[in-house]
Amino acid sequence: MQLPTRIIDGLYLGDQGAAHDLEFLVTNKITKIINCAAKHIPNHWESIGIEYLSYQWLESETQFAFDHLRCYAFINDAIEAGEAVLVHSIRALNRSVFVVVIFLMRKFKWTLQKTLQYIHNLKNDFEIKSNVFQQLLNYEKWLQLSKLSNNWDVAHNDDETLARNTYLNSQRNYSNEPKRKKEICLKKVQWKKNLVSQFIPPYYQIEFKKFSTPQPKMNYSQMPIKLRVQPSDNNWINKKFTLNQIVDEQLQRKLNLFSIKSDRQAIKPLSRPGTAPSKRLLKGKVTSSSHRLLVKQS
Template identity: 90%
Template sequence: MQLPIRIIDGLYLGDQGAAHDLEFLVTNKITKIINCAAKHIPNHWESIGIQYLSYQWLESETQFQFDYTRCFTFINDALEAQEAVLVHSIRAINRSVFVVVLFLMRKFKWTLSKTLQYIHNLKNQFDIKPNVYQQLLNYEKWFHLTKLSNNWDVANNDDETLARNTYLNSQRTYSNEPKRKKEICLKKVQWKKNLVSQFIPPYYQIEFKKFSTPQPKIQHSQIPIKLRVQLSDNNWMNKKYTLNQIVDEQLQKKLNLFSIKSDRQPIKNIGRPGTAPSKRLLKGKVVTSSHRLLVKQS
């Protein structure tokens, strides 16, 4: 599907895809359609009120049977009522172009060459058959009863002025416009011609400097913890002890662990004075627990 082309305000040229596109028809307010290939393309939108003018033309025909006056009136009445018209065929390259060219020649009193220039500016792809082109020349001779315009200098009405300006703006050259300032760009790199190449010795002759790599400072948190293992005094494995001796040695070591040494001297029990001696009599002397010497009364 090719996009339809706006020839002038209210007149569109398209293929069968444009004729089937209801959204395009409604958006551009198209109320009339000229179907130039009615044998192959039916009139789809007659049920919604769109008027059709159908021509059952074939590409193989030598000459079209064409009612020029009826076609011109059909398009011109829609434009005067501020409505839009679509002229379409299957590919919009020969038959529909024939209808549009004849309408422009009659409405603006243009020559065939001027009209084809205008159409070619809007639509590059069209292929008018030789028999169709010959029929256009015949219509041009008939239009020559009145003076036809062959240049783009004069326009007779507003519609022609708009079409003329559209063509001239598309053909506009920018040679007369003031030159723009040169864009700022980076300088190109240029190499000097007299360059001295640097000698690179082989790898085994290159002496590399020795750099002392500083040792990283180790923080206290990063120092690994070493566990101290005390050597045990279990020499009984090397010595030949009996089982009872081994058990006694182990028990003695466990008791030594629980023994508490103190610098205080043990408190001795002091006996009451005047009590009976608790020790034996030694040669007339009595030794008591309190280390007192008592003389025997006579």
């Protein structure tokens, strides 16, 4: 199975496998199918509402009995309604390509050569036989009553503009474009003579300076001072002192706290008991330092 080819928006070209793939049909909103090999491929999805236009053509036929007006209206009505159409045969090489070429020539008023260029750009493996090609030439002569477009410079509507841009963008080969030469300045680069090269020694040879963080100098005249009001001093608020007197008085109070001696006597450390346990009598019992209790003999 070959992947179906999107010709324009709403028109797909595929083989027998694409006609059997229901997931592909539903995903791309295909509501109409043109079966160009109805003698070999049955219409599988008529039961679910897909509309078919069947042609029982054979590859051996020299001419295809074809109503181009009906086929054009069948495809164009579905595209204008926002739906999609699949044109398929067994291998999508000759018969289905024939239908797509006639539709594009009539819709965009393209010549046969321009139409084949467009399809070959999308699907390069089609094989139109000589008898079918002669039928396309006759159809082109019939269309010569109105002027046909043979170049890609002019587009008459939005659909043709989209198709033209698709073709032109695919033909643009960026690798074959001539490379632009960079503009080379005539001025030569000159180095300054006063530049001095700097030698960086290894890391273990570098001596780092030890920086000490300088301590900020305190200015007592600018320091905020918090005064503590002692409960014993009732006239603290009424007193007026200078800044130096307040600092001296606070320092003197802190020194007095350290100079206070306690009246308690020092605790003497207990002497360690000797080898012989010291015995003392307690209410008829002798207690030793070894915590043994001996009963006094009467």
